[in-house]
Amino acid sequence: MTAFAYRNGALHAEGVSLVRLADRIGTPAYVYSNRALVERYRAFATAFAGLDALVCYSVKANSNLAVIATFARLGAGADVVSQGELFRARAAGVPANRIVFAGVGKTEAEMEAGLKARILQFNVESENELRLLARVASQLKRRAPVAMRINPDVDARTHAKISTGKSENKFGIEIPRARELARLAATLPGIDLQGLAVHIGSQLTSVEPFAAAFARMAELARELIAAGHGIRRLDMGGGLGIVYDRETPPDLASYARAVRDAVDGLPIQIVLEPGRYLVAEAGILLSRVIYMKEGTAKRFAIVDAAMNDLIRPALYDAYQPILPVARPRPGANLATVDVVGPVCETGDVIAPGRALPPLDDGDLIAIGGAGAYGAVMSSTYNTRPLAPEILVDGARYAVVRPRQDYAELIGRDRLAPWLKAPAAAKRKTKKKK
């Protein structure tokens, strides 16, 4: 049973009517389904049953505390890529020994934070990072648990902006360099080389690139173990794709089989870092049509959600499904519209050229597949407040991030002293005399 379905003529999130939510909370608003989160997580974890596997939810896909906490309660760890995400993961109750810290540009402060928290592993992506981490750890009289992130030079066959495993991408260490760095790591007292990591991209829709990357990882692991390195963990990254439109991503079983096949016979722990797969379909962005607008060439639905709320269509040419909240009459004629936001950018498009049932001013729509890389990538461009986030569970819901108000939105700006009221400045000069 899907989390978002029509009941009595209106789209619901589980047992909660989206019409009612829009009335109570306003639009635009992100709405997440607890059941969808839990079902996705359980299915994912179950696919790796029997392996020594740790699922580290990739926090950057949706870092709302309530979402992280939902997974933490189910036993998940976290994959973080910044000190801020580490802070969030800890605040949401993820145990430090289930946290892996990835990312190409960890600063000294971030390393210190990870070491002090005693996280499970740093995924190191370059020689200079390895050397700095060794120094920071030694200063703290610690040994940093390290996995080397490998760049396996595999084409993930996904959008260029979310492909990370080719040699021309900034991510990871090429295999010949990894052999050298393993030897270097063994000489650094602050480093405990425990594993290898890989992550070749996001929204992968075929299993072959995964299988190729995992095979290269496992081969390198075997080689390093034979050379005496203490490799005991393989972090297989994230990247499993979902269906936004007509994609045919691998099913969980074949994805899990690619992992199992690669690590067969290796006495190691597996780490998995799913992000999008766990959250994308568990969220919608609820929005209202402000105006319908008939141009000579096109018909536009100008809605109150914009690129600042959901940037995926503008940034990745991403397809997001659009569902009218009022169930369309059977046999309703479809018409092609550009669903656009009110932001002053031609690129502020949510869904170009979409065939939709008739829409009117004031109608509600749900933008699907918005649980991943939605709210987390939002901004306040055009001084638009961050949209609220709502978590639904059965017939109840909770606002897990209220809508930002205008005072809060401008409240961190400061006038420079010379811009303060001239009268006040004069008074000060007088006092001095």
Ligand SMILES: *Cc1c(COP(=O)(O)O)cnc(C)c1O
């Ligand atoms: C973004 C990211 C992930 C998650 O990717 P998804 O496509 O959302 O599953 C996992 N690991 C690392 C290192 C990442 O950067």
